[in-house]
Amino acid sequence: MKALSEVNIKSLYSAHCANMETYIMFRIAQRVVELTPSLTAKSRAPIKMSIGAPTVAPPELLIERFTEYLKEPGIHSYSVPEGEKYFRDAVAERMKTRFGVTVDPKNEVCSLLGSKEGLAHLFHGIITPQSGPFDKEIILTPDPGYASYVDAIKVCGGLSYPTPLTRDNHYMPDFSKIMKELTNQGYNPNHVKALIINYPSNPIGAMAPFSYFKDVVAFAKEHNILLISDIAYADLQFSGEEPPHSILEVPGAKEIAIEFHSLSKPYAITGWRIGFAVGNAAAVDILNKVKSTVDSGLFKAMQKAAAFALTSPVCDQFIKDTVKIYEANQARMLRGFQSLGWPAEALQAPRATFYLWLPIPPRYSSCVKFADELLETSGIVTVPGTAFGKTGEGYVRLSLVNPVAELDAVIERMQADGFTYH
Numbered sequence: 103m104k105a106l107s108e109v110n111i112k113s114l115y116s117a118h119c120a121n122m123e124t125y126i127m128f129r130i131a132q133r134v135v136e137l138t139p140s141l142t143a144k145s146r147a148p149i150k151m152s153i154g155a156p157t158v159a160p161p162e163l164l165i166e167r168f169t170e171y172l173k174e175p176g177i178h179s180y181s182v183p184e185g186e187k188y189f190r191d192a193v194a195e196r197m198k199t200r201f202g203v204t205v206d207p208k209n210e211v212c213s214l215l216g217s218k219e220g221l222a223h224l225f226h227g228i229i230t231p232q233s234g235p236f237d238k239e240i241i242l243t244p245d246p247g248y249a250s251y252v253d254a255i256k257v258c259g260g261l262s263y264p265t266p267l268t269r270d271n272h273y274m275p276d277f278s279k280i281m282k283e284l285t286n287q288g289y290n291p292n293h294v295k296a297l298i299i300n301y302p303s304n305p306i307g308a309m310a311p312f313s314y315f316k317d318v319v320a321f322a323k324e325h326n327i328l329l330i331s332d333i334a335y336a337d338l339q340f341s342g343e344e345p346p347h348s349i350l351e352v353p354g355a356k357e358i359a360i361e362f363h364s365l366s367k368p369y370a371i372t373g374w375r376i377g378f379a380v381g382n383a384a385a386v387d388i389l390n391k392v393k394s395t396v397d398s399g400l401f402k403a404m405q406k407a408a409a410f411a412l413t414s415p416v417c418d419q420f421i422k423d424t425v426k427i428y429e430a431n432q433a434r435m436l437r438g439f440q441s442l443g444w445p446a447e448a449l450q451a452p453r454a455t456f457y458l459w460l461p462i463p464p465r466y467s468s469c470v471k472f473a474d475e476l477l478e479t480s481g482i483v484t485v486p487g488t489a490f491g492k493t494g495e496g497y498v499r500l501s502l503v504n505p506v507a508e509l510d511a512v513i514e515r516m517q518a519d520g521f522t523y524h
C-alpha cells in the first residue's frame with residue numbers, strides 16, 4: 103500500500119477545486135502577518151484598510167441580552183436549519199417595518215451562518231456540475247463584485263459570467279445586452295440559472311434606483327431565471343439618501359427572487375456569523391435542504407440576540423450613529439486624497455457602505471503593483487480592484503472603518519513616502 107505522502111496530493115482535489123486559492127481576504131491577512139515584523143521595524147506597522155469589518159463595539163444592550171440568553175434552559179442544544187421561530191418571526195417583522203414587505207416566516211425565511219455561507223449553499227442547490235466550459239450552468243455576477251461569488255460558483259462546477267459595473271452604465275448592467283453578448287461568445291443562454299445583484303454594492307458603494315429593480319425583476323421573469331439580491335449593506339446609507347430597497351418590494355418579485363441579508367455590518371458583529379434569506383419559497387426550501395445536511399442551524403442564544411437586534415429601536419439608533427462615523431470618515435479621506443493630488447472628479451463618494459473605491463495613480467501599470475507597493479513601503483493594507491473582477495483594474499478598495507488616528511496616519515504616510523497622484 104502506498105503511504106499517503108506518496109499520493110499525488112493534487113489528485114485529491116475535485117476538478118472544480120483544482121486551481122482554487124484561499125479566499126482573498128485571508129491571503130491578504132496572511133501576507134500582513136508575514137510583513138508585520140519588517141514593517142514595524144521601520145515604523146510602518148500595518149494599518150488594515152482591507153477588510154469590510156466594522157471596528158466599533160456592537161451595541162452594548164445587544165451584548166447584555168446575549169449574555170442573559172446564555173443562561174436560559176435548553177439554549178445550548180441544537181437549533182434547526184431554517185432557524186428558530188422567534189428568529190424567523192423577527193425577520194418577518196423587520197421586513198415589514200423596514201421595507202413594507204410581507205414574508206411568511208413559515209416557508210419564506212431561512213437563517214444563515216452569515217450571508218456568505220447562504221449564498222454558497224444556494225449555489226450548491228441550484229447548479230448541476232459540468233466540466234466543459236460551454237456546458238457549465240451559468241450565474242451572472244457583478245464585476246467588480248463581492249469576491250466570494252465567483253469562487254463559490256466555481257466550487258459547485260458552475261460558471262460565473264461577469265456583468266460589468268462601470269461609470270458608463272452608472273453601475274447598472276443591461277442584462278438583455280449581457281445575454282446577447284454571452285450567446286455571441288458561444289455560451290448557451292438557456293444555461294443561465296440565476297443572476298446576482300448587489301446594491302448598495304461592494305466594492306463600489308453604488309446604489310440603484312427602484313426602477314432598475316423593476317427592470318431586473320421583469321428580465322428574470324422573462325428568462326425564467328432566479329434573481330438573487332444581496333443586500334448586506336442595506337442599512338448603511340448616508341444622510342439624505344433614500345434607504346435602499348428590498349427587491350421584494352417589486353410586485354410579484356417573490357415569484358423569482360430570493361434576497362440575502364446580513365447582520366454582520368450593521369450591528370458590527372462580523373464574527374458572530376448570522377444572516378438570513380427571504381423570498382421565493384422554493385428557493386428557500388432548496389437552501390434549507392442543503393443546509394440541513396451540512397449544518398445544524400445557528401446557536402440559539404445568538405438567534406435570540408439577533409431577533410432582539412432586528413426589532414430594537416436602540417439597535418436601529420446604533421446603526422444610524424455608526425453610519426454617521428463612516429460618512430465623516432469618507433469626507434476626511436476624500437480631503438486627504440485631494441491633498442495628495444487626487445483630482446476631485448476622479449474620487450467617487452459613495453452614498454452608502456463604508457468603502458472607498460480609489461483610482462490608482464496613472465504611473466502604475468496595475469492595481470496589484472500599487473497595492474503591493476503601498477503595503478511594502480508604507481504598511482497600508484488595501485485590496486487591489488481586480489480581486490473583485492476584471493473591471494476592477496485601475497482601482498483599490500479601502501474600508502473606512504478605522505479609528506480617525508489611523509485614517510490620518512494613512513494620508514501622512516502616503517505623503518511622506520511619495521504616494522501622490524502625479
Ligand SMILES: Cc1ncc(COP(=O)(O)O)c(C=O)c1O
Nearest residue numbers: 216217218248304334364366377
Ligand atoms: C456584498 C456582500 N455580501 C455578502 C457578504 C458576506 O457577509 P456575511 O457572511 O458576514 O453575512 C459580504 C461581506 O463582506 C459582502 O460584502
